[in-house]
Amino acid sequence: MTEKFSKMQQQFLCCYPVNKMSWSSVKLPMDWDEQKALIAATCGHPLNERYPVRASYQEAFVKRLMQLLKDHEELHDDLFSSLTSQKCEQQCKDFAYKHYLLLQPDAHITLRESISFVNEGTTGLCTWEAALALADYLMQHSDVVKGKNIVELGAGTGLIGILLKLPALGFDAGQILLTDGSASCVQLMRDNVALNFPETPKEAIPQCAQLRWDEVKDFPWQQYAKTDLLLAADVIYDDSQFDALLDALDHLYTSRGNCLEMLLASTVRNVDTLHKFMEQLAKREYKVTPCANVSACVSHFCRDHTAAVQIISIKR
Ligand SMILES: C[S@@+](CC[C@H](N)C(=O)[O-])C[C@H]1O[C@@H](n2cnc3c(N)ncnc32)[C@H](O)[C@@H]1O
Numbered sequence: 001m002t003e004k005f006s007k008m009q010q011q012f013l014c015c016y017p018v019n020k021m022s023w024s025s026v027k028l029p030m031d032w033d034e035q036k037a038l039i040a041a042t043c044g045h046p047l048n049e050r051y052p053v054r055a056s057y058q059e060a061f062v063k064r065l066m067q068l069l070k071d072h073e074e075l076h077d078d079l080f081s082s083l084t085s086q087k088c089e090q091q092c093k094d095f096a097y098k099h100y101l102l103l104q105p106d107a108h109i110t111l112r113e114s115i116s117f118v119n120e121g122t123t124g125l126c127t128w129e130a131a132l133a134l135a136d137y138l139m140q141h142s143d144v145v146k147g148k149n150i151v152e153l154g155a156g157t158g159l160i161g162i163l164l165k166l167p168a169l170g171f172d173a174g175q176i177l178l179t180d181g182s183a184s185c186v187q188l189m190r191d192n193v194a195l196n197f198p199e200t201p202k203e204a205i206p207q208c209a210q211l212r213w214d215e216v217k218d219f220p221w222q223q224y225a226k227t228d229l230l231l232a233a234d235v236i237y238d239d240s241q242f243d244a245l246l247d248a249l250d251h252l253y254t255s256r257g258n259c260l261e262m263l264l265a266s267t268v269r270n271v272d273t274l275h276k277f278m279e280q281l282a283k284r285e286y287k288v289t290p291c292a293n294v295s296a297c298v299s300h301f302c303r304d305h306t307a308a309v310q311i312i313s314i315k316r
Pocket of ligand 1: 122123124125126127128129130131132153154155156157180181182185211212213214232233234235241244
């Protein structure tokens with residue numbers, strides 16, 4: 001019976017918008033056993049019991065389910081209890097968890113994230129659509145990371161680095177260094193790395209460090225392996241940061257004799273902003289190649305279909 005609700009389960013655990021969930025898999029009338037099974041697969045899932053998703057999200061989900069059932073069925077007690085279980089505990093908290101279930105192979109990533117888009121002066125305390133799209137792209141093109149030492153810029157919650165080091169996925173990447181300019185993000189990504197690799201030796205997990213793009217020359221690069229691949233997601237939104245980012249790229253490409261590739265994923269919010277960045281790349285003699293589109297329909301990360309994400313490869 002749980003298999004029947006596997007899509008709902010995957011969507012619930014990563015807080016996919018309630019109104020876009022696969023409600024068509026909930027066939028009415030739904031007897032008590034089925035109601036109980038759906039609640040067990042979602043609110044009662046062991047991951048949610050240990051690391052709960054946002055209380056307001058769980059409430060919205062259960063209310064929608066009650067609405068759906070109310071004219072057909074007597075409601076199971078578990079629906080009412082799941083409405084109240086987290087509310088009191090979580091009321092004042094700014095952070096909650098999301099769980100990304102990767103159905104094939106069987107693996108998951110748990111991230112602690114801010115429940116608001118901007119918190120502690122940064123946008124990086126929650127995971128953005130572009131990071132999910134880049135994660136999907138890498139799942140489908142694992143050859144681009146095989147054996148490579150990777151640095152992620154503006155890594156936020158740390159999703160990509162955690163994904164690339166999950167043993168079940170066999171990416172076989174080299175050293176992974178997750179960086180961000182915000183000290184709060186670096187602390188959060190460290191916590192998320194520790195959460196996902198509780199017993200893995202330090203050498204086999206992503207490393208985390210604070211790196212502001214305008215301080216790239218002062219970073220202790222000698223402590224890390226030589227970078228082969230740069231990754232970044234959703235860092236092209238503020239044109240006041242373009243010069244700092246481009247200067248950082250110049251420094252990194254030059255220090256690697258231009259034997260460096262960057263994969264950059266950007267949500268297309270403002271075409272002019274992206275265009276301006278592309279022009280700056282061309283002026284600095286970078287070659288940009290668009291990467292294959294990754295359909296949200298086959299996403300491992302329940303991506304929202306509304307946001308278009310562009311992924312490009314940058315070489316020089
Ligand atoms: C929209 S968030 C994206 C976070 C993550 N990559 C994702 O897609 O979920 C932008 C990230 O870039 C980081 N950032 C912005 N300006 C930066 C700078 N000048 N130096 C380093 N990091 C910066 C922010 O701290 C934030 O974590």
